[in-house]
Amino acid sequence: xxxxxxxxxxxAQPSLAILLTLSEGPKHGYAIMAAAxxxxxxxxxxxxxxxxxxxxxxxxxxxxxxxxxxxxPYRLTTNGxxxxxxxxxxxxxxxxxxLARLGRSARSRPTTS
Amino acid sequence: MTAGGATAAERSRAARYVGLYPRTWRDRYGxxxxxxxxxxxxxxxxxxxxxxxxxDAHLHPARPSPLPVVAAVSASAFAVxxxxxxxxxxxxxxxxxxxxxxxPLIIASVLALIPAVIGLWxxxxxxxGALGRVGIVLATVGYAAWLAALVAAATRLAxxxxxxxxxxxxxxGTAALGVALVGRNRLLxxxxxxxxxxxxxxxxxxxxxxxxxxxxxxAVVVVADFVAASAASEGPGGRSVAS
Numbered sequence: 001x002x003x004x005x006x007x008x009x010x011x012a013q014p015s016l017a018i019l020l021t022l023s024e025g026p027k028h029g030y031a032i033m034a035a036a037x038x039x040x041x042x043x044x045x046x047x048x049x050x051x052x053x054x055x056x057x058x059x060x061x062x063x064x065x066x067x068x069x070x071x072x073p074y075r076l077t078t079n080g081x082x083x084x085x086x087x088x089x090x091x092x093x094x095x096x097x098x099l100a101r102l103g104r105s106a107r108s109r110p111t112t113s
Numbered sequence: 114m115t116a117g118g119a120t121a122a123e124r125s126r127a128a129r130y131v132g133l134y135p136r137t138w139r140d141r142y143g144x145x146x147x148x149x150x151x152x153x154x155x156x157x158x159x160x161x162x163x164x165x166x167x168x169d170a171h172l173h174p175a176r177p178s179p180l181p182v183v184a185a186v187s188a189s190a191f192a193v194x195x196x197x198x199x200x201x202x203x204x205x206x207x208x209x210x211x212x213x214x215x216x217p218l219i220i221a222s223v224l225a226l227i228p229a230v231i232g233l234w235x236x237x238x239x240x241x242g243a244l245g246r247v248g249i250v251l252a253t254v255g256y257a258a259w260l261a262a263l264v265a266a267a268t269r270l271a272x273x274x275x276x277x278x279x280x281x282x283x284x285x286g287t288a289a290l291g292v293a294l295v296g297r298n299r300l301l302x303x304x305x306x307x308x309x310x311x312x313x314x315x316x317x318x319x320x321x322x323x324x325x326x327x328x329x330x331x332a333v334v335v336v337a338d339f340v341a342a343s344a345a346s347e348g349p350g351g352r353s354v355a356s
């Protein structure tokens with residue numbers, strides 16, 4: 001099992017959004033779309049949503065729950081939570097390093113008077 | 114509008130779009146996708162996204178499709194028959210690189226190579242990378258142009274340098290796919306594709322023999338992959354992960 005989502009190509013970004021929305025608890029398709037849109041500011045289309053859900057299920061990162069009135073909720077698996085945590089920690093590391101460099105760069109930049 | 118409030122026309126439109134997906138996919142996700150579409154509506158962006166999703170579902174079926182395997186085996190069989198025809202006939206003088214009587218065999222081989230290379234590209238999975246994408250575009254365009262040029266030659270409509278140019282483009286795409294596969298740890302398959310690409314631009318008739326041999330080896334690997342993937346998809350883990 002790959003420890004990251006890089007092997008998912010164009011589905012890596014929607015995968016991260018879906019895993020993030022499911023980290024607060026099980027959700028069905030429409031609720032995932034709405035939560036992902038709120039989280040990222042980008043619409044997640046239903047075609048992309050289900051193409052991504054099927055990949056995440058295949059990889060054992062999410063699992064489905066019993067259907068409720070044609071709506072099937074999905075939840076994170078233990079493995080999915082571990083992959084999400086690793087992804088977020090990697091992003092946090094990049095953000096910290098980037099902000100530190102930006103801070104050093106701003107301090108060394110000559111001021112204009 | 115809520116799912117319960119969807120009009121008959123909206124439900125019908127949603128069902129039409131869901132109908133674009135493969136049956137096995139619909140059995141698994143169809144109902145819930147329809148419910149989402151009835152809740153969210155069908156704008157232009159959503160329709161385009163669904164078309165892309167349906168194409169993706171056809172390209173990545175739950176169970177491995179036998180079509181690229183049949184295509185690869187057919188392409189190699191016709192290439193071998195073509196090589197045998199060249200080996201048993203006197204060298205052509207008026208068809209540089211081709212034997213007129215054997216043209217239908219190489220035409221059939223090139224025709225089958227189009228779905229075969231698409232199947233090979235799909236082995237790269239979602240992270241196919243720029244090289245894989247360039248490779249599949251060059252390969253499909255090249256094989257299609259080569260096919261058209263060969264048909265034009267066989268029907269005596271035209272014969273010229275376009276045949277060689279198209280074949281070279283097809284081989285460049287094949288080589289790029291081979292390198293991309295090597296980059297995805299498919300060393301044997303990638304190397305064989307590279308060999309097939311080199312053989313395709315090698316001088317006849319030796320090049321044709323090598324072409325037939327390389328594609329036969331590719332077909333053997335593709336069949337072995339298919340058998341392994343089919344067994345995995347029927348195992349306790351269900352659908353196999355694209356590799």
